[in-house]
Amino acid sequence: MQKLWQSNFKFYILFLMISFVLIAGIAFPIMERPTAWFHYPFIQGLGENAKIIFFHVPTAWITVIAFFMSMYFSIRYLRSNDIFYDLKAHVSAQLGMIFCVLATVTGSVWAKFAWGEFWHWDPRETSIFALLLIYGALFALRSAIESEEKRAKLSAVYNILSFLTVPFFIFIMPRIMPGLHPGSADDDNAGPVVDFKMNANMQAVFYFSLFSFTLLYVWIWRLGYKVSRLKYLLDKE
Template identity: 50%
Template sequence: MWWKILLFLAMSALIVLSYVTPMPQKQIGEASRIFYYHIPQAWICVVAFAMSMVFSIRYLRSHNIGEDDKAVVAARLGFVFCLLATITGSIFARVTWGSFWNWDPRETSIFILLLIYGAYFALRGAVEIEEKRASLSAVYSIFAFVTVPFLIFVVPRIVPSLHPEDSIVDENLKFTMGPTVRTIFFSSLALFTGLYFWMFNLARRIQRVQRIRLEKEI
């Protein structure tokens, strides 16, 4: 219980601090503050989808339906954070590049991620038997995840990108942020991770209650 209160207080402090401290990047201006939210969201999205894939692999190995439940929860949360990252990124794009959407490689890859998991949920909706649904969607999520490295590493090389990469690390992989910005950024990363696991646990509890109710009805 105590860590949830702590998380709430820290998250509130983060929101305030992200607005009152100096701007992270002078050239971009006030809009650069969005990176305190955008990058943690994108990070959680990657963590959640990776977790979903790991649970899917574990389901295929054990055929234990609990693993499939975890995979769905992770995929749903990943989808929410992916949407948030897309929206914040799009706002940032509007301010700095002048349009909400211009098929920059980063925008393309996040769009495809949304499509992959949209298709994943569509597939789940189309299969009625629980075990069948679990294995088919596990296979699809692993198969689709295999293409993600192509999107992140290969496509941006073929098509040039405007996405700022030097806000975290420069070309020598050294941190480019000042101490204040770095502290806020990494706390934000940690807090978002905490928030994600909280949400994950909540969703898992709802799922377990639903399963118990289902068993009682039968």
């Protein structure tokens, strides 16, 4: 069993999991009255656009996890001064940035079909844009400092301060301000979607998607860290 786990078997399982999410998220039909196990219910105000939830929410979820892990490794770096924690934090911040861009793009495509335009400066859109700028500045900071120790220390402090804004921008601000996004303060149409509007089948695919994307993040993060670590060790030699 251990040999099986150490082989590439787990990656093929992940491939099948994500493939299933893609097939279920794109091809399963939305019906007024669901009769089969693969039918999704029609959600008033969302219609066919509801399928974006299987990709947009997991990418936003991974953004939060990646930035949280980046902050965690930054704290570990400041406590231990171990440069490998800085590499771990950096790789996680890079992944967080990639998934943040994906969440913005998927949200923007959804906005085009739901609200008529790609961008509205809705509180949710504005907050994710601010988040992209904040973390973009982290990479600018890192590339501007040549001293390895100074770069690691400064970016760790900046990383911790940056993460303090994440709960505010992702969870608080878009919910207390009126806006177009489901779940905003004056939303009386579509939200909360997950708890009340989905049937069991849709919820199962949604949570399965969250789980699969989380595993994908873990795999890419480990791979990214190994590459950074090898690069660091080879540069040192």
